Amino acid sequence: MPAQMEIATSATALKARTAWMADLDREPLQMTGTVVHVGEGREIFAEGDDTHLFYKVISGVVRVCRFLSDGRRQIEAFHVEGEVFGFELGEERTLSAEAVSDCSLVSYRRGHIETLAKKDQAVAHQLFQYAMKNLAQAQGHCLVLGRRGAAEKVASFLLGWAQHSMEKGVVHLAMTRQDIADYLGLTIESVSRSLSQFERDGVIALPNARQVRMLNTDALEDLVA
Amino acid sequence: MPAQMEIATSATALKARTAWMADLDREPLQMTGTVVHVGEGREIFAEGDDTHLFYKVISGVVRVCRFLSDGRRQIEAFHVEGEVFGFELGEERTLSAEAVSDCSLVSYRRGHIETLAKKDQAVAHQLFQYAMKNLAQAQGHCLVLGRRGAAEKVASFLLGWAQHSMEKGVVHLAMTRQDIADYLGLTIESVSRSLSQFERDGVIALPNARQVRMLNTDALEDLVA
DNA sequence: CGCTTAATTGATCAGGGTCAATCGTGGTGG
DNA sequence: CCACCACGATTGACCCTGATCAATTAAGCG
The missing domain is CATH 1.10.10.10 (Winged helix-like DNA-binding domain superfamily/Winged helix DNA-binding domain)
Known part of the structure; x- marks a missing residue:
């Protein structure tokens, strides 16, 4: 977990109705995350890291990318407010993520959310929607690259x-x-x-x-x- | 729904332990699908179709693609035995699919599976896994295209x-x-x-x-x- | 006001697209 | 059974787009 991310406050402690909470009612993940701020250009996670956290963008822009051995970089996606990124199948990340601009994010514990999802089908559905959103994005990206x-x-x-x-x-x-x-x-x-x-x-x-x-x-x- | 797909038999009626049922115990979708056979080159679904069905490959190879207005084609993915394809977020398909070789598929009713998923967390988890698998594939594809x-x-x-x-x-x-x-x-x-x-x-x-x-x-x- | 980094612009070159001819193979029908 | 045909694949010649190398401009920032 990168040191440059500063934990601002627990999401559960936030009373102000900020943008990322705007659709509280339809957001079963609301109460479970931690808000972090990441400065422009800072790493959020790197290839090889553990996958036990994933993130939702409150504000700012995030790039998710992969590096080739010769130094070339492929940016898989840019993520903006409301989008979720950073979940992967395996234990180890195959992608890295950095803040394109100063960002506020909510980080979620994967294990915790999975436990929640087992009990609450709304959480499971939400997760699935986020995965599908990312899938649609990636497919659109393929089209552009082609x-x-x-x-x-x-x-x-x-x-x-x-x-x-x-x-x-x-x-x-x-x-x-x-x-x-x-x-x-x-x-x-x-x-x-x-x-x-x-x-x-x-x-x-x-x-x-x-x-x-x-x-x-x-x-x-x-x-x- | 293309006429060239011939419904062979209800999956629920299948007694033989065929390859696609090999991991029955870990396959909560097992009892709910219909087996169809699709000849080489035949359309499985087209852009604009309803999304109420999705598929799992039993045997053969499927290509999922998108057509550009000038006739160019971008193949998003090839799908092989055990892979699931054809679920999308919206009501209407943005992708089409065809049989690269003669195929056997199981088709699932989206609405039905979603109902199941609400009751059975194992189904929900399975769906999520399939979505993630496709996501990882698409991301890998982006890397290649780039x-x-x-x-x-x-x-x-x-x-x-x-x-x-x-x-x-x-x-x-x-x-x-x-x-x-x-x-x-x-x-x-x-x-x-x-x-x-x-x-x-x-x-x-x-x-x-x-x-x-x-x-x-x-x-x-x-x-x- | 310089210094640094990003962006633009220009000149050249190479990789891959395009067009076209040929080869190979599998299928069909005489 | 073989000749022919059709379609996919390969190969070649040429050209064009985008990569590369290099120089210049523009824009923050101390």
């Missing part, structure tokens, strides 16, 4: 990310170009070039590297087809 | 497939080159060239297009790293 063109991939990523973090037509990218590249199986240069090209085509505007104004969503959707 | 080289991808596929169907050092490929290509995000030609190169390098032998004799597994594993 796509031929770099522009297609970047467009696909933009549209997907826009669904999370668009505000008045402006998407805030929490992650670096390198993160995007590692997510899409491209190089940083290809990502940059695709974005520049979109801007030249008047499809997006880039007020700064982290802000994308969506000018012509349809054009992107045509690309993704 | 890889740079064609040879790396093909090597990775061969090693993965060998774990299912190797027999005395010979792997039988149930699928065509096109299937492999669509699974790996390559063209048929690139797959063929990679295999030919492996053969020239003495890493494999290709007695015929569907048989691969593994001569130097280590060399392949080095490629995949």
Whole structure:
């Protein structure tokens, strides 16, 4: 368990109705977790770690990834508020996770939740839903990775990310170009070039590297087809 | 529901201890399914279909895939004996499935199983396990798709497939080159060239297009790293 | 105000896509 | 039984996209 994660307070002690508790009634996991804060770039867990904890994102963005022996990195998924990540079948992790931005998470004890799930079918159902959500995400990711063109991939990523973090037509990218590249199986240069090209085509505007104004969503959707 | 699937017999009526029932005791889904046979190349379900059925493979190989509007196909996964496929979150399927070879499957009614799962935690747990298995598979697939080289991808596929169907050092490929290509995000030609190169390098032998004799597994594993 | 790191842009190159021809094999029908 | 056909697989030639290498710009931050 990484030292850089600071335990803020037990979730059970939290009285304030914060965002992650917004749907209390439909959230059987509510009372069982511990809130932790993780600074930008910090490790949440690493390949080879024990799998006895898993997490739910309260705020911030998390990347889950795998490293190849030659140093390349494949980002499996970005996780945002409300999403659960970090459960695996085996005892030992095959993936690692880091905070893309400062994050607040709830950590759950796997064994504890499994015990709960045995008694309470609502917990079991919730767990299953989270697993399925992640599965659907991974399958969508496969589709993007299988796509031929770099522009297609970047467009696909933009549209997907826009669904999370668009505000008045402006998407805030929490992650670096390198993160995007590692997510899409491209190089940083290809990502940059695709974005520049979109801007030249008047499809997006880039007020700064982290802000994308969506000018012509349809054009992107045509690309993704 | 495709007409080409012929219902053989209710699973509950099956007395013979066939392979798919081998681990009866650990299989809470055992008594609830219907056995169907699907001929090679036949559709099992299509994008847009209802999700009220899901399946378990008794024998044969199934491909689960998605079609892009321009006709390209991304194969999400190949499923073999013992694997479960075809459950999705929504009411409507986002994926289609076809028989790569003649298949025997058990189909389960989603609603029925969900009712069971509410009463029997063992069923719920089993379902969760299957979902997680598919998740792990999809994540592994992402890793392969993200890889740079064609040879790396093909090597990775061969090693993965060998774990299912190797027999005395010979792997039988149930699928065509096109299937492999669509699974790996390559063209048929690139797959063929990679295999030919492996053969020239003495890493494999290709007695015929569907048989691969593994001569130097280590060399392949080095490629995949 | 420099220093550091991220991002963009340009030039070149190689891997894989594309197009096309050939080979091989299994199935069918004369 | 064999000839032919159809389809999958292989091989070759060429081209294009994206990787690589390198230089420049931009943006935080002490």
